[in-house]
Every structure is written in structure tokens, then in C-alpha cells.
Amino acid sequence: MAISQVRAKVNGAWYTLTYNSSTGKYEATITAPGATSYHQSGGYYNVEVEATNTAGTKGTADGSSMTGLRLVVRERVAPVITILSPSSGAYVSNSQQPVIFTVVDESGGSGIDLNTLVVKQDGTDVGSGAIQTQAVTNGYSVTYTPESALGDGSHTVTVDVSDHDGNAATQKATTYTVDTVPPTLNITSPADGLITATASLNVAGTTNDATSSPVTVTIKLNGVDQGNVTVGSDGSFSKSITLADGTNTIEVTATDSAGKSSSVTRTVTLDASIPRVVSASITPNPVDAGATMIISVEITE
Secondary structure, three states: OOEEEEEEEEOOEEEEEEEEOOOOEEEOOOOOOOOOOOOOHHHOEEOEEEEEEOOOOEEEEOOOOOHHHEEOOOOOOOOEEEEEEOOOOOEEOOOOOOEEEEEEOOOOOOOEEEEEEEEEEOOEEOOHHHEEEEEEOOEEEEEEOOOOOOOOEEEEEEEEEEEOOOOEOOOEEEEEEEOOOOOEEEEEEOOOOEEEOOOEEEEEEEEEOOOOOOOEEEEEEOOEEOOOOOEOOOOEEEEEEEOOOEEEEEEEEEEOOOOOEEEEEEEEEEOOOOOEEEEEEEEOOOOOOOOOOEEEEEEEO
């Protein structure tokens, strides 16, 4: 008997194969399924082949018994890593600052292979115990928290991952600065407890932070912000304020880029009153030479 028809079923569709006399085989050129086979049973598309002779007798085979009919399809879209926080260039005051990021594959793709997730802190692989994952659409939200405190200064975290079809995501990294020490703050004027008759007062001092300069300075007079304060490259600052009559509270705060702050409070009293001589007397007057006399003066303010 002669073969009358050979066809193959791929992903639910039948295709007719044509005899190739040069190879002695039945062949067809078809388009592979558009989705990865990772999610198929066994990780492959089961291709069925059916051969029919002129008598109508059929012979069949499929991937369950013939490995050559197990079609493996791989998608070629790499997953995407997105670092959410801290952003590169950020300053943080937490020495065990969590790094939060997502790893997401394309919809319908093979999915993120968490076994390929590699997180490095300053070039060193971090342990799995420092990583927490939570499933999100097409991937995972990941939080890496250092297991021990990092020293003050710059630190870099890198993330690598692949999907189940072996597509590697472009590595992502974030470099941030840990600063756990508040800035120094020295007020050179005014002196605490100063009493002055002049309403205009100059508040001056110096500030510095070893890790995250420049430092910003705010000055509050009786709880009211006195506006922009310029800090020089050497950390010096000066601001003229106007006192209210009576006791004034001046609060100076220096804040570094990580949000750590130092504050100094000064109390200054403005006494703008002018003493006035109301009356005066000398008793006795006239007085004998070398004798005792009393001077009596009445003053008001």
C-alpha cells in the first residue's frame, strides 16, 4: 500500500506534510506557536502525527512515546527589573535600609525564575534570608533588607534575574548614601540670655556633616520660620532677624541630606525702653562741707 496523506497536529491545528524525494521524508514548514511551551504539560507542545495509506489505514505517533515530537518553544522577551526605592543618589538615615524592586515578565511569558535572582550588596551576594518576595501580576515584588547595619557612606545594590526560558533581564542598580549621624551645629551669636536694646539681631554660626553635606539651616523666631538661610561652602551662615519686645526664643536647626538634624535654642530679651528722670532731691540742701547728704531720684521706664 502507498501513503496517501501525512499530517501533523501542532497546538490544535492540523498541517499537511509533503513527501520530499531528496530526503525520503514527509515535511512541512509551519509557524511555531506564539507562546512559550513552559506552561504546557511536561514543558512542551505535544505534536501528533497521523499517516494514512491508500487503504485508509492510519498510523499515529505523538510526544508521549516519541521524544522527537515534543516541541519546545521559548519566548525571547527578557523580564524587566524596576528598583522602586531607594533611588540612586538618595540619602538615607537607616543603616539597614530596605531596597524594594519588582521583577516582571511579559504577559503570557515563561515567568520569573526566582532561582536566578541574584542581589548583591556592594558586590557581595546577599543571602536568601534577607530577601522577601510577594507575587504580583506577571512577576514579583521583592524587598531586600540588609541583615546587619551598613556603615555610613555610599552603598550599591545590584539586581539580576532571568525568566524560565533563560532570558536575562538588564541588570539594574541603585547607589545610595547611608548617614546616621546628625550634622554639627555651632551658634556663634547671639549668646544665650542676651539682653539687648536693639531689635535687629544677627544670628550666625557654622554647621557641617561629614557624610551628606551640604546642610540646610532653618531659623525660627518665636516659632515663625525666618525664611531662606544661605550656608557657605565652609558651613558658615548668618541671618538678620527682628526681635519682638520682651523675651524671644530663637531655634536654629541644621538638617543634612538624610534628614538627620541638630537644633540649638537661644533666648534673647529685647528691652527697648528709655529710663526717664521724673523728680530728684538732695537733702539737706544746702549742706555743710564734709557733712552727709541724701540724693533721691524717681525714675520711670
